[in-house]
Amino acid sequence: MIQAPDLARDADPWTLAGSALAPEAGPRARIELALHTALTAPSPGNAQPWRWFVGGEVIELYADPARAGGEADPEGQAAALACGAALAGLRVTLRALGLDEQTALLPGGHPDLLARVAVGGRASPLPEEQWLYQAAPKRRTYRGVMAQGPLSRALARRLKHMVDGTGAEYHVVEDMARRQAIAAAVEAAIAGEPSARTAARAAAGEPGVSFEGPDGGEARGQAIADGSPAFVLVTTEGDEPAEWLRAGQALMRVLLRARVDHAWGSFLHLPLADAAGRKQLASLVGATGRAQALVRLGGGADTPPTPRRPLSEVLLAQRPS
Numbered sequence: 288m289i290q291a292p293d294l295a296r297d298a299d300p301w302t303l304a305g306s307a308l309a310p311e312a313g314p315r316a317r318i319e320l321a322l323h324t325a326l327t328a329p330s331p332g333n334a335q336p337w338r339w340f341v342g343g344e345v346i347e348l349y350a351d352p353a354r355a356g357g358e359a360d361p362e363g364q365a366a367a368l369a370c371g372a373a374l375a376g377l378r379v380t381l382r383a384l385g386l387d388e389q390t391a392l393l394p395g396g397h398p399d400l401l402a403r404v405a406v407g408g409r410a411s412p413l414p415e416e417q418w419l420y421q422a423a424p425k426r427r428t429y430r431g432v433m434a435q436g437p438l439s440r441a442l443a444r445r446l447k448h449m450v451d452g453t454g455a456e457y458h459v460v461e462d463m464a465r466r467q468a469i470a471a472a473v474e475a476a477i478a479g480e481p482s483a484r485t486a487a488r489a490a491a492g493e494p495g496v497s498f499e500g501p502d503g504g505e506a507r508g509q510a511i512a513d514g515s516p517a518f519v520l521v522t523t524e525g526d527e528p529a530e531w532l533r534a535g536q537a538l539m540r541v542l543l544r545a546r547v548d549h550a551w552g553s554f555l556h557l558p559l560a561d562a563a564g565r566k567q568l569a570s571l572v573g574a575t576g577r578a579q580a581l582v583r584l585g586g587g588a589d590t591p592p593t594p595r596r597p598l599s600e601v602l603l604a605q606r607p608s
C-alpha cells in the first residue's frame with residue numbers, strides 16, 4: 288500500500304501503477320496515481336506522445352507534436368491510438384480508485400487537446416475495473432512466438448465485452464485460413480514499405496514490424512500466422528481522430544483484460560499506417576469500417592518493462608498557449 292507522499296512526480300511509473308493507495312488519500316493523490324498509471328500505456332517506438340495538465344479535478348490530455356511519428360505515422364493515427372490507450376489507463380485507474388469521471392474527446396479550445404476528464408464524486412469500482420488496474424504494471428508487448436491454443440470461450444467473451452461503450456468494435460481471428468490472410472496483408476505491407484517509412488521507424492526506435500520468429504529472425508509470411516494463435520482487430524466506423532482515440536481506449540482495455548488472464552499481446556501496425564490499409568484489414572474480417580489496431584494475442588512470458596518518462600516530464604505547469 289502506498290501513501291500519498293510516495294507519489295513523487297519523478298518516480299518510475301512502473302513502480303507505482305497498480306498499487307493500492309492508503310484509504311485516507313484524497314482525490315488529488317488518486318488523480319496523480321491515475322496519471323502515473325496512464326504513462327505505462329504502449330506507444331509506437333515508445334514515443335509516449337502525450338502531455339497532461341491538471342486543473343483542480345479536471346485532467347486534460349494533449350498530444351505532443353514534438354513526439355509525433357513523422358513519416359512512420361503520416362496521419363498521426365498511431366500516436367492518437369497511443370494517447371487513447373493512455374486515456375483508458377487513466378480512466379480505469381480513476382474508477383478502480385473509487386472516483387467517477389466524465390470524459391469528453393476532442394472538446395476543442397486547443398488543437399492539441401485530445402480529451403478532458405472531469406473527475407466527479409465517489410464511485411464503487413467493479414471487481415473487473417480493479418483487475419484491469421492491477422494488470423497495468425504487468426502489461427508488456429511480447430515479441431516472441433506465442434504459445435498456441437485457442438482462447439478460452441470465457442476469455443474471448445470477456446475481451447469482446449471490453450470494447451462495450453467505447454464506440455469501437457472487436458474482432459478475433461483464430462482459424463488458420465483467416466490468420467493466413469491477415470499474415471499475407473502484413474507481409475505485403477512489410478515488403479512494400481516505402482524506404483522513407485522504414486527509415487523513420489528505425490529512427491523512432493521501433494524494434495521491428497512483426498516479432499521474433501522461431502529462427503531468431505523477424506517473423507515473415509507464414510511464420511506470422513504460425514506464431515500468432517489469435518489476431519485481434521479493433522475497428523471503427525470512420526477514420527477520424529476521435530475514432531482513433533476510441534480505438535486506442537478499446538485496445539488498452541483488451542490488452543489489460545488479456546493480461547488478467549495471462550495472455551500477452553503485440554502489435555502488427557504497419558498495414559494500418561495509411562487509410563487504404565485500414566480499410567483493407569477491416570474488410571478481411573467482414574467489417575464495414577476501418578481497422579485501427581491489429582494485435583497478436585497468445586501465451587507469452589514476462590520481460591523487463593520498457594522505461595517510461597516520469598510524470599514530472601509530461602505534466603504541464605500550465606495549459607499550452
Ligand SMILES: Cc1cc2nc3c(=O)[nH]c(=O)nc-3n(C[C@H](O)[C@H](O)[C@H](O)COP(=O)(O)O)c2cc1C
Nearest residue numbers: 329330331332333365369427428495496554556593
Ligand atoms: C500504435 C502502436 C503501434 C506499434 N507498432 C509496433 C510495431 O510495429 N512493432 C513493434 O515491435 N512494436 C510496436 N508497438 C509497441 C511499442 O513498441 C511498445 O508499446 C513500446 O516499445 C513500449 O513497450 P511496452 O508496450 O512493452 O510497454 C506499437 C505500439 C503502438 C501503441
